Amino acid sequence: MKNSERSPETYLITRWQQFCAGDKSAFGELTELNYAALYHYGTRFTPDGDLIKDCLQDLFLEIWEKRETLSYIAAIKPYLFQSLRNNLIRRIRRQSVFSDIRDDDVQDDISPESDWIIQETDQLTSHRLKQAIDALPKRQKEALYLKYYENLSYEEIATVMGLQRQAVANYLQYGIQKLREYWQHATIFLALCSEIAWH
């Protein structure tokens, strides 16, 4: 839509083409540009950071090996996300024979980018919201993450997660609706609390 948003995109595509032609510096730059986002996406699946880093190393070495066959790819980010997802899930399945992978970080971490909006009582709402999001099915959570945090389109999310576009739309709609319900309950609950405290 806007030019300044489009130009980094064309820049990445140019670098990708250079990488496919064997340019190692382009490859290094693309790896560096995507590494942190991929890692963070990986934390959706496992709390084991070393496992994610291992998978990322395999992933990038693998795409370097087959670079000559990758020049048709225009949507770079969804391609990388999808590859990491497949690798990770395969590895986790193999591992989970021995250990059970659980998501048990309970602490409430909403980073204070602009704490001036958050009033003290809101800590309770964000805590509840955290519980709400933890209560959502994994795939819904993942779709929401890709849509809002990674800004992928419905089609791109469908590619990454191996779903039909309609399924993505349903997940997103249902997920956001659930979260908003939780939010409303939480605020009503808070309003009641302060009402009671007041009288």
Added chain:
Amino acid sequence: MNNYSYFQVKDWLDDPAFQRWVYHGEQDAFWKEFIQDNPGQLSNIEQARELLLAVRGELDALPDSEVKARVSEILNAIPEEKLRALPWWRSNWLKIAAVLLLTLGIATALFREKENLQNLQSLVAGLGDGDQPGQLEIHNETNAIQLVTLPDGSSVILKKHARISYPAAFAADRREVRLRGEAFFEVVKNPEKPFLVYAGSMVTKVKGTSFSIKANDDEEDVQLVVKTGVVEVSALEEDGKSEVNAGKKLILKPNEQVTFNRKSLNMVTKTVQKPVLLNLPAESQNFEFKRTPLAEVFAELETTYGIRIQFDARAIAHCTLTARLGDEPVHEKLDLICTVVNARYQAQGNEVVVASEGCE
């Protein structure tokens, strides 16, 4: 008037500029002011913000240093391509001979026309200037100011006779440009990729700020004044390579000016009332608008950046802008304005075309 005033929670969730603020703190000043001016939106914004943060979850961010280490691990793990070194007589001598013949042919052809020879010389000089191929140079030969948008989106306003050279694509770890003459810079913030300006043996290093540089070939002094942000100035090493002399380094803040002597490499700083060195409107403009008609905002951008903005005057007749735009490059400013007044823009060189659905 602006459509943000009527946003519902769902609209906020889907707004890219809003997401960037929540997730990356972009345009913080703008959003804080917006919330202050629109208290009715506070609860919607709060809800949308919390939902977005909950969706992101914990930000277990990797430090840059770790990313860099991992990337070099990956690069090191790539097996080296085996190059077979053939003796020259067995490999390419036919090709070499062909190239030599061809070169000789071109040279002879060029000798016939001296003009052409000069062209060749300037082409070669141009290539030599920029260390590597793929280097672009823009020379402002007009009498007016000229806006240059760099590959990262940063804006440079060149004064008459100024010239800037830069690569078609910046390197992975730094953004390097060379300047001769006078120019004003608005650099896109990117702490991971420092922005370096080489101007007459002075090196200026920034992460995202605005400042002016005066580096005329016929003057012994190079001058710089900071409008916003922090700027680091040092002397280029004797051998003329991009090595930065670690011994002499100065950190400058807004309204601080440095005079750098090309010969002695001495630097003298002073504080100035206003960061004006080149008498450009961009140096003193603070881009604060309070219910300013959009046409006036555009006119101001046109004179500041020497660009042309085309718009349908009737469509935007009722649009006004209340915002504080800081030291962002011109494209970021246009992005913000367009989001606020529900418009789109297309830029081609220094011509900008704005399409708006109008404001009630």
